[in-house]
Amino acid sequence: MIEPVLSAAAIDQRGEPALELRHLHRFFGRLKAVDDVSFKAWPGQVMGFIGPNGAGKTTSMRILATLDTPTAGDAFVCGYSVVDDPDKVRRYLGFMPDSFGKYANMNVVEYLDFYARAYGLRDAQRRDAIEHVLVFTELRKLADKAINTLSKGMSQRLGLGRCLIHDPQVMILDEPAAGLDPRARVELRELIRLLATEMKKTVLISSHILTELGEICDSAAIIEAGQILAYGTVDEIQRKQHGDSTELTRARSLHVRIAAGDDAQSRMLGLEKWLLEQPLINLVQCSGAAAIFDFEGNDEDQQRLLHNMLAAGHPVIEFYGKTQSLEDAFMNITKGITQ
Amino acid sequence: MSAGDKFFHLADYLTDRLNPILVKETRQALKSRQFIITFMLLLTVAWLISVFGTVWYGPAIEYGSAGRAFFVAYYYVIGFASLFVVPFGSFRSMLNERDHNTYELLSISTLSPRQIVNGKLLSSMVQVFIYYSAIAPFIAFTSLLQGFDLAMVTLFLLAGLLWSFFVSMVALMLSTLSSNRQWQAINTIGMIGLLLWQMSAAFGMSAVGLSESIPFDSEEFWWVLVSLLVGAGSFFLLAQQIAISRLTFESDNRSSGIRIICTLQFWLLWGGVWAYAYRYGMAAVHEDVIAACATMSSIHWLIAGLIFSTEPDHVSRRVRRNVSRLGAIRFLVAPWLPGGRRGLLVLLIHVLMLAIFVRLGSWDLWVQNMVLAAALYVFIYVAIGSAIGRLGQMVTPEFRPAHARVLTILIGALGMIAPYLPAAFGFTRWSNAYSLGEFANPGRTLIIISETAYGSGSHNNATVHGVLLILTAIAGVALLINLKAMFQGFSEMASWKSATAAESSSVYAED
Numbered sequence: 010m011i012e013p014v015l016s017a018a019a020i021d022q023r024g025e026p027a028l029e030l031r032h033l034h035r036f037f038g039r040l041k042a043v044d045d046v047s048f049k050a051w052p053g054q055v056m057g058f059i060g061p062n063g064a065g066k067t068t069s070m071r072i073l074a075t076l077d078t079p080t081a082g083d084a085f086v087c088g089y090s091v092v093d094d095p096d097k098v099r100r101y102l103g104f105m106p107d108s109f110g111k112y113a114n115m116n117v118v119e120y121l122d123f124y125a126r127a128y129g130l131r132d133a134q135r136r137d138a139i140e141h142v143l144v145f146t147e148l149r150k151l152a153d154k155a156i157n158t159l160s161k162g163m164s165q166r167l168g169l170g171r172c173l174i175h176d177p178q179v180m181i182l183d184e185p186a187a188g189l190d191p192r193a194r195v196e197l198r199e200l201i202r203l204l205a206t207e208m209k210k211t212v213l214i215s216s217h218i219l220t221e222l223g224e225i226c227d228s229a230a231i232i233e234a235g236q237i238l239a240y241g242t243v244d245e246i247q248r249k250q251h252g253d254s255t256e257l258t259r260a261r262s263l264h265v266r267i268a269a270g271d272d273a274q275s276r277m278l279g280l281e282k283w284l285l286e287q288p289l290i291n292l293v294q295c296s297g298a299a300a301i302f303d304f305e306g307n308d309e310d311q312q313r314l315l316h317n318m319l320a321a322g323h324p325v326i327e328f329y330g331k332t333q334s335l336e337d338a339f340m341n342i343t344k345g346i347t348q
Numbered sequence: 349m350s351a352g353d354k355f356f357h358l359a360d361y362l363t364d365r366l367n368p369i370l371v372k373e374t375r376q377a378l379k380s381r382q383f384i385i386t387f388m389l390l391l392t393v394a395w396l397i398s399v400f401g402t403v404w405y406g407p408a409i410e411y412g413s414a415g416r417a418f419f420v421a422y423y424y425v426i427g428f429a430s431l432f433v434v435p436f437g438s439f440r441s442m443l444n445e446r447d448h449n450t451y452e453l454l455s456i457s458t459l460s461p462r463q464i465v466n467g468k469l470l471s472s473m474v475q476v477f478i479y480y481s482a483i484a485p486f487i488a489f490t491s492l493l494q495g496f497d498l499a500m501v502t503l504f505l506l507a508g509l510l511w512s513f514f515v516s517m518v519a520l521m522l523s524t525l526s527s528n529r530q531w532q533a534i535n536t537i538g539m540i541g542l543l544l545w546q547m548s549a550a551f552g553m554s555a556v557g558l559s560e561s562i563p564f565d566s567e568e569f570w571w572v573l574v575s576l577l578v579g580a581g582s583f584f585l586l587a588q589q590i591a592i593s594r595l596t597f598e599s600d601n602r603s604s605g606i607r608i609i610c611t612l613q614f615w616l617l618w619g620g621v622w623a624y625a626y627r628y629g630m631a632a633v634h635e636d637v638i639a640a641c642a643t644m645s646s647i648h649w650l651i652a653g654l655i656f657s658t659e660p661d662h663v664s665r666r667v668r669r670n671v672s673r674l675g676a677i678r679f680l681v682a683p684w685l686p687g688g689r690r691g692l693l694v695l696l697i698h699v700l701m702l703a704i705f706v707r708l709g710s711w712d713l714w715v716q717n718m719v720l721a722a723a724l725y726v727f728i729y730v731a732i733g734s735a736i737g738r739l740g741q742m743v744t745p746e747f748r749p750a751h752a753r754v755l756t757i758l759i760g761a762l763g764m765i766a767p768y769l770p771a772a773f774g775f776t777r778w779s780n781a782y783s784l785g786e787f788a789n790p791g792r793t794l795i796i797i798s799e800t801a802y803g804s805g806s807h808n809n810a811t812v813h814g815v816l817l818i819l820t821a822i823a824g825v826a827l828l829i830n831l832k833a834m835f836q837g838f839s840e841m842a843s844w845k846s847a848t849a850a851e852s853s854s855v856y857a858e859d
């Protein structure tokens with residue numbers, strides 16, 4: 010297991026965590042769906058929970074939501090154990106599952122009203138909670154619309170509103186953006202950002218749409234085959250990928266495209282051969298008229314490379330470096346293990 | 349604020365005090381097509397009955413007993429709505445929660461499983477009440493006719509109402525039992541069959557009841573009525589508790605509630621017998637009644653005991669911590685706490701009690717022998733099941749309680765046919781005489797014991813003693829096999845402490 014990026018000492022300076030997983034295990038027979046997962050999150054923090062399919066995200070989240078119990082270890086929400094005090098945990102936690110059912114013969118307000126009652130809200134308290142959620146999710150206009158006729162985007166908002174209804178401290182969102190169009194995604198992201206910044210909630214959000222999480226998460230845990238592979242702030246995870254070395258020798262991925270034409274294929278072969286002969290270059294991949302490779306030089310080296318490439322007569326029309334995104338970090342860290 | 353708004357706020361205020369599920373289900377029901385159709389259908393049919401009935405009777409309606417005939421017709425109409433439509437609705441509504449993935453969100457709200465079950469039940473009660481009030485004007489109309497008996501009508505309406513609550517509760521309970529979607533179509537068809545069968549049985553019985561005059565002044569009548577009410581009430585509670593347990597998380601205590609209700613049922617039955625004996629003298633309670641009650645009790649504990657004693661022995665940390673809060677009392681109430689080992693304890697207590705009750709009662713020897721034999725059988729079967737459960741768990745963790753239960757039933761069935769196999773394969777001759785080898789067939793054996801009552805010659809007390817001796821010996825072995833486990837049922841609780849931080853972070857604390 011890779012050590013957490015953030016040292017324990019640095020983390021503890023932030024006071025009591027709102028969410029903590031402590032050596033969490035969940036086995037299904039021989040399958041180790043969650044295998045010794047530990048991390049913490051603090052109020053006002055959006056934490057990404059990133060992993061490929063079957064990594065154990067949903068399983069961990071269901072344990073946090075008290076829908077399942079760990080085989081070993083424990084998790085704490087606002088200091089309450091999900092094993093020993095599930096009732097208290099439920100009060101402080103809002104859970105939005107990856108898919109949730111909708112009742113027939115029910116409109117948006119009735120839906121929210123029902124969950125407000127189910128969480129024991131009464132009278133003015135209940136009406137205020139519903140009103141607040143309708144305003145926050147901008148569902149006011151749709152208040153009388155039957156919930157099983159809502160679009161995917163609107164029903165995700167409703168789901169988010171539902172898990173907000175009892176004003177929980179910690180929110181667990183399991184792939185909330187799945188199946189949304191780009192606009193709905195941006196809007197949802199905005200809502201989630203507000204939850205953390207304005208309402209000081211702790212949000213744990215899982216996804217494999219990594220570029221998205223990169224923008225709203227201030228920290229992330231990458232999980233695969235039940236184990237945490239990396240954990241820390243997004244910056245730290247990215248830096249970790251380049252080792253602890255300095256900026257100068259950092260490997261970057263470079264992208265080159267040459268002019269398409271009748272003899273593009275032979276030109277491409279030529280370029281590939283040429284690239285493989287150059288120093289500081291690894292992992293050359295060619296497809297069509299483009300080549301991608303890892304380059305371990307500094308800016309000066311890169312400048313020289315371009316110069317030489319043009320001098321060698323390659324018809325370069327594009328030349329750029331891809332900086333490591335969270336997605337790349339993800340691809341580098343995870344190994345494609347399935348179990 | 350408009351009048352409408354005011355009404356809305358008042359309704360809000362009032363419904364705040366109600367079960368949230370009730371509020372939601374009622375709102376949904378009032379919007380649902382099924383409810384509206386049933387309601388209109390009910391009104392139409394009742395109206396048609398009134399019109400055509402009146403025409404058909406003509407002037408004869410003034411005398412004769414038209415009132416009773418009209419009442420019966422309306423009673424069947426309301427019966428269809430309250431004994432079929434509503435219970436089926438509550439069955440579906442619970443299944444739908446699971447099917448449509450709405451149940452999980454409900455389960456992590458602050459609603460308890462009890463509130464959820466009660467909410468579903470209450471909302472079907474509300475529907476039944478609405479149907480009853482729709483039919484009320486028609487019943488009022490029959491009261492103007494000859495042959496209308498207020499006492500009888502009240503009794504039947506009340507009985508119908510209570511029976512519909514009971515049926516709805518059982519339907520709800522059954523809907524919590526199946527979690528396997530593949531079976532759902534079959535379960536639904538089975539449920540429809542069951543409801544139709546139950547409804548026609550209820551109609552048949554009320555037809556008989558309605559054709560006779562009710563002996564309100566007979567004490568016997570009230571004894572029967574109260575026994576039926578108490579009995580049905582106890583099974584209502586049992587069904588409710590089973591539904592609650594099924595909705596409770598696996599890691600919570602799903603067992604104690606059911607154990608307590610089964611104990612309560614046992615005491616109600618024998619408490620009733622003793623109360624009757626106290627009122628009318630021991631001689632008034634016939635041996636046959638004791639034999640019947642003992643048979644019921646034995647079957648009851650055979651089923652309950654088999655379920656309790658094959659529960660997994662592994663008790664979750666959550667339950668252990670809650671139990672440890674009981675302090676020293678936990679050792680006193682151990683048989684009612686979850687876990688298979690303690691399940692066998694609770695069974696042992698009750699079969700012992702059954703045998704002791706009957707012995708105390710100074711009834712005839714045959715009934716004492718019969719009850720003793722029944723108690724021994726129950727203990728033997730359940731002890732076998734318990735042992736199989738533990739053995740299976742040792743072999744593979746995949747071994748589920750259901751496997752142990754099925755295996756035990758198979759062993760029991762094998763025992764029943766085994767004595768006849770030699771004759772069936774022609775090794776020996778068929779013989780009508782009871783042989784001791786037939787002890788493995790409880791049905792035949794118990795009948796043989798009961799036949800000694802009337803001194804019917806062929807079977808003497810020696811045979812009975814022989815059988816009892818064999819059964820006692822086997823029960824002794826069964827006890828020995830399970831003794832260690834039963835002792836552990838007590839002793840393991842000594843180590844249950846409230847979970848400490850150290851425990852919860854230790855990785856293999858659960859194993």
Ligand SMILES: Nc1ncnc2c1ncn2[C@@H]1O[C@H](COP(=O)(O)OP(=O)(O)OP(=O)(O)O)[C@@H](O)[C@H]1O
Nearest residue numbers: 037040042060061062063064065066067068069348
């Ligand atoms: N109830 C269960 N019984 C058996 N295995 C299970 C159960 N639930 C999950 N698993 C297994 O546990 C592993 C982790 O599943 P999980 O749903 O947590 O993954 P995930 O990270 O949420 O994946 P996805 O991105 O596809 O949602 C999978 O291999 C899955 O098959």
Ligand SMILES: [Mg+2]
Nearest residue numbers: 066067068107
């Ligand atoms: Mg998932």
